[in-house]
Amino acid sequence: DAGITQSPRHKVTETGTPVTLRCHQTENHRYMYWYRQDPGHGLRLIHYSYGVKDTDKGEVSDGYSVSRSKTEDFLLTLESATSSQTSVYFCAISESGQGLQETQYFGPGTRLLVL
Amino acid sequence: QQQVKQSPQSLIVQKGGISIINCAYENTAFDYFPWYQQFPGKGPALLIAIRPDVSEKKEGRFTISFNKSAKQFSLHIMDSQPGDSATYFCAASTGRSGGYQKVTFGTGTKLQVIP
Incomplete structure (x- = not known):
């Protein structure tokens, strides 16, 4: 999985609790992304980062926040988890995003269940 | 708003047969069309990609056909194998x-x- 790890790989939590998912890369790529994957919706972008401390919203960002304090780490936080946030979360990276048709490399995913 | 429509949702093919998956898009600003393959428990991985200035791209048993005027593109898997599941x-x-x-x-x- 292109030097990308996600932790935890599985998590069960209760409604209203905060949850933080971690993505770690060893590729020194500039761009990092968080997607969620749900049946019938494919992959939808939550947030992305284009550098340390530089982040922006994707199409489904409500209820999520992110932080990137180091090039290699991108954290996704569910501030108060809801059942609608039960999903599989994927981190992805790409090298520069400079208008080149670059591959996005995906991590192995985190399966989150909110009860 | 679903900007890329994909069909069918599921497909069963006999070994050795041809698998065909179709996609249609709306946004004429799209200029790169990748296909990703995802095995259970894994993240998606780039399979093959095409730019709109060509009508077909072939890599081994995998072919993308692209119709710019119809805003449609499709993936053909020739001689489908169980490992393609x-x-x-x-x-x-x-x-x-x-x-x-x-x-x-x-x-x-x-x-x-x-x-």
Whole structure:
């Protein structure tokens, strides 16, 4: 999985609790992304980062926040988890995003269940 | 708003047969069309991609056909094998020089190749 790890790989939590998912890369790529994957919706972008401390919203960002304090780490936080946030979360990276048709490399995913 | 429509949702093909997955897009600004393959428990991985200035691209048993005027593209898997059983996502993206590359994914097709 292109030097990308996600932790935890599985998590069960209760409604209203905060949850933080971690993505770690060893590729020194500039761009990092968080997607969620749900049946019938494919992959939808939550947030992305284009550098340390530089982040922006994707199409489904409500209820999520992110932080990137180091090039290699991108954290996704569910501030108060809801059942609608039960999903599989994927981190992805790409090298520069400079208008080149670059591959996005995906991590192995985190399966989150909110009860 | 689903900007990339993918069909069918699921597909069962006999070993040795041809698997065909279709996608249609709306945004004429899309200029790169990748296909991703995802095995259970894994993240998506780039399979093959095409730019709109060509009508077909072939890599081994995998071929993308692209129809710019109809805003449609399709993946053909020739001589399908049980090892091809996976979920396939089409995608479309717009490249921006020096900027973030937004990728829009289809909803996925679960392919099962039976012996």
